Amino acid sequence: MFEPNFFTTRLPERWGYWLSAVNVGPVLWRLGVRPIENQPLFRPITSWAYHIFQTQGNLLASAVFTEEVLTGLAMVRTNKAPLRLRDLWQPRYARQGACLVSVTALQEPYRHQMRQQLAMHIRQQIAELLNAVRDGDLLYLTPEGRYTQDGRVGRFRMLWTVAQQHIPEVVGMATAYDVLRPGPLHVWMRWTERMKAPWAQTILRARRPITASHVVAVAVEGMADESSAMARAKALMAKIPADAQVASDLATRPDEVLTRALHFLWPRHQHGVVCDPRLPGVPDLVQYYRNQWDETIAALTRCTRP
Numbered sequence: 001m002f003e004p005n006f007f008t009t010r011l012p013e014r015w016g017y018w019l020s021a022v023n024v025g026p027v028l029w030r031l032g033v034r035p036i037e038n039q040p041l042f043r044p045i046t047s048w049a050y051h052i053f054q055t056q057g058n059l060l061a062s063a064v065f066t067e068e069v070l071t072g073l074a075m076v077r078t079n080k081a082p083l084r085l086r087d088l089w090q091p092r093y094a095r096q097g098a099c100l101v102s103v104t105a106l107q108e109p110y111r112h113q114m115r116q117q118l119a120m121h122i123r124q125q126i127a128e129l130l131n132a133v134r135d136g137d138l139l140y141l142t143p144e145g146r147y148t149q150d151g152r153v154g155r156f157r158m159l160w161t162v163a164q165q166h167i168p169e170v171v172g173m174a175t176a177y178d179v180l181r182p183g184p185l186h187v188w189m190r191w192t193e194r195m196k197a198p199w200a201q202t203i204l205r206a207r208r209p210i211t212a213s214h215v216v217a218v219a220v221e222g223m224a225d226e227s228s229a230m231a232r233a234k235a236l237m238a239k240i241p242a243d244a245q246v247a248s249d250l251a252t253r254p255d256e257v258l259t260r261a262l263h264f265l266w267p268r269h270q271h272g273v274v275c276d277p278r279l280p281g282v283p284d285l286v287q288y289y290r291n292q293w294d295e296t297i298a299a300l301t302r303c304t305r306p
């Protein structure tokens with residue numbers, strides 16, 4: 001949001017193309033919005049270029065980026081003039097410049113410089129944010145930063161680690177996508193009780209809503225036919241701990257919801273790995289839900305109210 005090229009992939013193609021060079025960062029800053037790093041070592045090509053442009057000037061792109069990046073940029077060039085960092089804000093580079101690359105796409109000494117600058121910048125941003133929080137304020141964090149790809153609760157980011165030293169109690173929101181069923185995407189969320197911050201990962205695992213997708217993903221494992229899988233799904237429902245958070249439709253209409261989910265999953269499961277474009281980063285949805293089931297049940301068995 002605070003760099004050129006932000007609009008490229010977030011607006012319709014024509015608008016994103018022509019507004020690729022617009023930087024709304026100064027406007028957002030005046031409105032009180034403050035940036036915070038969420039991809040310190042893996043970001044778009046134009047983002048790396050913008051950071052180095054701010055500190056080093058309008059350098060030749062060939063002095064900054066590796067040959068692999070330069071080859072990709074050359075595919076959309078329309079002239080033979082030396083390519084400089086500022087040229088990357090031009091619309092012709094909008095799509096290619098939005099490609100995510102790691103810090104290893106930079107040549108030395110810029111790779112080392114960016115590592116040092118970003119580490120210092122992140123610590124400064126966190127300090128400014130926490131210093132602005134006063135008694136009675138609410139601080140909302142998404143500590144994982146992105147949805148999980150294997151189903152498990154991921155490692156929390158640095159801001160959470162620092163913030164919990166200043167905040168004695170927190171409230172979390174446990175979220176579960178219910179993808180293995182027909183119709184629109186269902187998302188189930190549950191607020192947790194107030195808890196001591198170090199308990200957050202365990203509590204979020206325990207409070208994650210159990211959905212029809214979780215039950216049928218576990219039920220189909222090793223089953224010869226759909227009726228056997230349904231029998232196992234019903235047996236699994238009976239074994240869910242009493243203090244588990246169960247999606248409301250599954251809790252009130254289990255037979256109906258499980259039947260529809262199993263009809264939806266069974267033929268897809270028989271033809272191989274199950275994927276869904278609504279969760280494009282998840283390579284295997286059945287394993288995804290089995291991981292969540294195991295993690296949630298394990299957390300419930302050892303979790304006590306802090």
